[in-house]
Amino acid sequence: MSNALRATLLSLFGSLALGCASPGPPPGPTAATATPSTPADLVITAGVVRTMDPAKPRAEAVAVRGERIVFVGSAADARALVGPGTRVVELPGRAVVPGLVDGHAHLYGLGTALETPSVRGAKSAEEAAAVVAEAAKARPRGEWITGRGWDQNRWPGAAFPTHAPLDAAAPEHPVALRRVDGHALWANAAAMRAAGVGKGTQDPPGGRILRDATGAPTGVFVDSAMDLVEARIPADPPAVRERRILRAAEAALAVGLTGVHEMGIDDETVAVYRALAAAGRLPIRVHAYLAGEGALDGLKGRAPDVDPAGTAMFVLRGVKLFADGALGSRGAALLEPYADEPSTRGLLLMDREALARAARLVADAGFQLAVHAIGDRANRAALDAFEALGPGRAAALRFRVEHAQIVSPDDLPRFAALGAIASMQPAHATSDMPWAPARLGPHRLKGAYAWRSLLASGARVVFGSDFPVEEPSPLLGLHAAVTRQDLSGEPPGGWTPEERLDLDEALLAFTAAPAYAAWAEGQRGRIAPGYVADLTVLGRDLSPDRSLVDTPVDMVVVGGRVARGPAPR
Numbered sequence: 001m002s003n004a005l006r007a008t009l010l011s012l013f014g015s016l017a018l019g020c021a022s023p024g025p026p027p028g029p030t031a032a033t034a035t036p037s038t039p040a041d042l043v044i045t046a047g048v049v050r051t052m053d054p055a056k057p058r059a060e061a062v063a064v065r066g067e068r069i070v071f072v073g074s075a076a077d078a079r080a081l082v083g084p085g086t087r088v089v090e091l092p093g094r095a096v097v098p099g100l101v102d103g104h105a106h107l108y109g110l111g112t113a114l115e116t117p118s119v120r121g122a123k124s125a126e127e128a129a130a131v132v133a134e135a136a137k138a139r140p141r142g143e144w145i146t147g148r149g150w151d152q153n154r155w156p157g158a159a160f161p162t163h164a165p166l167d168a169a170a171p172e173h174p175v176a177l178r179r180v181d182g183h184a185l186w187a188n189a190a191a192m193r194a195a196g197v198g199k200g201t202q203d204p205p206g207g208r209i210l211r212d213a214t215g216a217p218t219g220v221f222v223d224s225a226m227d228l229v230e231a232r233i234p235a236d237p238p239a240v241r242e243r244r245i246l247r248a249a250e251a252a253l254a255v256g257l258t259g260v261h262e263m264g265i266d267d268e269t270v271a272v273y274r275a276l277a278a279a280g281r282l283p284i285r286v287h288a289y290l291a292g293e294g295a296l297d298g299l300k301g302r303a304p305d306v307d308p309a310g311t312a313m314f315v316l317r318g319v320k321l322f323a324d325g326a327l328g329s330r331g332a333a334l335l336e337p338y339a340d341e342p343s344t345r346g347l348l349l350m351d352r353e354a355l356a357r358a359a360r361l362v363a364d365a366g367f368q369l370a371v372h373a374i375g376d377r378a379n380r381a382a383l384d385a386f387e388a389l390g391p392g393r394a395a396a397l398r399f400r401v402e403h404a405q406i407v408s409p410d411d412l413p414r415f416a417a418l419g420a421i422a423s424m425q426p427a428h429a430t431s432d433m434p435w436a437p438a439r440l441g442p443h444r445l446k447g448a449y450a451w452r453s454l455l456a457s458g459a460r461v462v463f464g465s466d467f468p469v470e471e472p473s474p475l476l477g478l479h480a481a482v483t484r485q486d487l488s489g490e491p492p493g494g495w496t497p498e499e500r501l502d503l504d505e506a507l508l509a510f511t512a513a514p515a516y517a518a519w520a521e522g523q524r525g526r527i528a529p530g531y532v533a534d535l536t537v538l539g540r541d542l543s544p545d546r547s548l549v550d551t552p553v554d555m556v557v558v559g560g561r562v563a564r565g566p567a568p569r
């Protein structure tokens with residue numbers, strides 16, 4: 001085990017017993033009752049097993065009985081656990097890592113995105129409109145067309161679009177397309193008509209309607225103004241939700257994920273998840289958060305799910321709130337004005353008092369709070385709200401800041417001091433780097449996407465993708481984390497390379513760290529006897545370079561069950 005890994009483990013888990021002399025947390029129930037001679041259900045041998053266990057960082061074989069790991073060691077010793085009913089999977093040259101977990105994702109959102117028109121990658125408003133025209137052909141007149149993924153920063157001129165191209169593409173369908181970051185909505189005239197939005201409509205608090213010189217809405221609605229249109233879109237029935245969740249879960253397995261932290265869903269989607277989990281039909285683990293301020297009223301008298309064994313497939317434990325918007329749409333709340341638009345410093349969607357009140361409500365109900373905070377003003381407001389709870393409270397409830405993207409150097413040490421988890425998305429850095437410097441100016445880049453600085457300060461850093469905002473593959477996240485380069489290798493040496501992580505640190509942020517954030521440390525996030533058998537098998541060993549991007553996923557094991565693979569060779 002490298003010194004860097006040891007240091008990271010210590011900073012992730014503080015005073016927990018993680019030294020090499022310690023065997024780690026107590027083993028799970030199966031390991032405690034089994035004898036070494038009882039055959040295993042599954043034995044996997046591979047080129048390397050990266051255990052992320054400080055007591056034994058590398059091995060050749062893993063044996064699983066029921067839901068748990070019963071042996072980690074040499075291929076020769078594993079043979080003693082092979083009986084007539086044991087499934088033996090030999091994967092020479094391949095690498096086994098603890099099941100990769102996306103610490104901030106939208107699984108239901110991915111399912112929705114997979115079956116709705118994607119305008120992601122469109123190189124102009126007209127190209128996006130052509131996708132909508134295609135979708136309109138397949139639907140009856142008047143049915144809503146919703147979609148996602150546009151990004152005017154990639155278009156000629158980088159200006160926000162107007163409703164006109166969408167009117168031409170689908171004059172008789174209301175159209176509402178979310179921006180790639182989910183913080184702006186592009187609507188056509190039919191959608192604005194259906195929503196009753198016009199010249200006389202005022203900007204709601206925390207939102208902005210883009211307008212032409214006459215004051216008429218141009219078709220783009222930012223942050224809370226999106227509700228004006230979205231509130232008119234009919235809700236999805238349970239069968240549709242179920243189909244989307246299952247489709248997204250398969251997509252998650254395909255990129256090697258054994259679990260996700262589902263960052264903000266409503267009660268209808270929770271009910272569908274619960275039914276799927278109860279029926280044994282949910283193939284990956286979901287640690288879920290209720291979305292939005294609307295969820296706060298319902299918390300009284302409601303208890304969070306607990307899962308001391310770490311084996312539940314669905315756990316509802318938290319609430320996700322938004323302190324601000326996104327940097328791309330200048331909705332992120334900054335302490336100082338935007339460098340490229342000095343008239344604004346963005347929007348605080350909940351003011352400091354509202355955030356503090358919400359934090360207390362969530363804490364009193366025993367739930368875990370996750371606050372979306374992109375700008376340095378929003379991050380400060382979130383940390384202030386955590387601090388106001390009193391010493392140790394936010395740490396005990398494992399409160400988290402989602403994105404923690406631009407943090408004032410003054411606030412950076414407060415994550416560690418408060419025990420606030422920094423939930424970050426490496427791919428956001430490499431996606432944003434072409435334009436983030438223009439928004440922020442040079443002085444604020446220090447403290448932006450600052451994984452290394454946060455880790456070094458002693459903060460716990462959890463990684464995710466925020467899919468479908470970014471691609472779901474954790475390998476892309478690992479690549480961004482260790483290189484700070486885009487897929488074409490730009491810029492040489494990496495963007496603000498002092499914030500790069502090494503491979504072990506990045507892997508911890510996709511394994512042990514999300515386990516901690518889900519109260520499953522000691523149960524998941526490591527390959528060791530007694531731990532739950534969540535495993536990701538990759539086509540070759542990992543190295544901290546471009547090769548991560550096309551490293552294939554060979555096999556995924558969730559709770560001892562082979563959920564996918566092994567891929568034929």
Ligand SMILES: [Zn+2]
Nearest residue numbers: 104105263466
């Ligand atoms: Zn998100």
